[in-house]
Amino acid sequence: MDTITFEGRVAIVTGGGGGIGRAHALELARRGCAVVVNDLGGDVAGRGGSASMAERVVDEITAAGGKAIASHDSVADPAAAAGIADTAADRFGRIDILINNAGNLRNKALESLTDDDWQALLATHLTGSFNMARAVWPHMKARKYGRLVFTASSSGLFGTALQTGYAAAKAGIIGLMNVAAIEGEAHGIHANAVMPNADSRMARQTMADWGPEKQEQGAALMLDAIGNSMDPEFNTPLALFLASESCQSTHAIYSQCLGRVARVFVGVAQGWQAQRQAPPTLEDIAAHWEEICDTSRGFTTPTSSSEELALVLSQDAARQ
């Protein structure tokens, strides 16, 4: 039985015309949410565009009795992003949820990634997520309620070969989410990031770009061990829980990987404390390298820059 409802809520799902975004949009609508399905409708690299991808998902939603409208604007364009938010507010009267999910992919070795590739990746993932967050912000602030779900990636947090631009943009999204969460706190706006995994056209492109050997290994993994857990729909429960009123999480990152859902965090090891009257020497660093790198003595997870300063000072007391 569904106990979490989105009745009366309004959501924007970017990149909602296919893959993971489509699954998010369909489930939001099934649970009563009015949805703006945004999708550029281009290829996996983000080239070209058409209204059809967003419209097909809107047709699916309305055929099932739900409420949705389509947008095929690019989130990379600040004016278009503002237009998407205005359309949502004009048509449905409010904006409660933004799922920043739109993304493109250009897999190349670092030295081969062109300026155009780099700019296109940052523009869609990072600037697009910022454009949309800024556009919905005044609507959410006015009602003292909002749920922002940013789509990051294990590539950005951990790294994946051939994804310099993609990973940099995805890591940047974490910085964007961190500050949105801190600034949103006073306005009832929560922000979290997800790291999804799915057998989408994007994932298939990555496998193809890795070459036949890795592709075969990947295909074997798909068949043997994972059941249906690479279906895009496996990512939707986590993203939609974060988008729901009942979820109080903010300022956090969560991974969905083959059905395993887990918090991801940045930890700071205990480290080595230099005396504070003069900078340490290179030799001091070398002499304390093991202590600096040692994670076995536990770690802290600061929730802001100032909290890291406070934590370091508080460790003084613990040392004495």
Ligand code: NAD
């Ligand atoms: P996908 O290619 O099916 O979905 C991305 C969608 O974004 C596409 O429908 C595309 O048309 C749309 N889009 C691209 N540029 C746009 C723009 N400028 N404006 C509006 N829409 C635009 O791939 P997916 O796997 O469903 O990816 C969804 C999100 O999840 C992406 O942000 C992706 O980076 C992220 N992600 C996916 C995986 C995975 O394993 N599939 C892993 C980590 C992160």
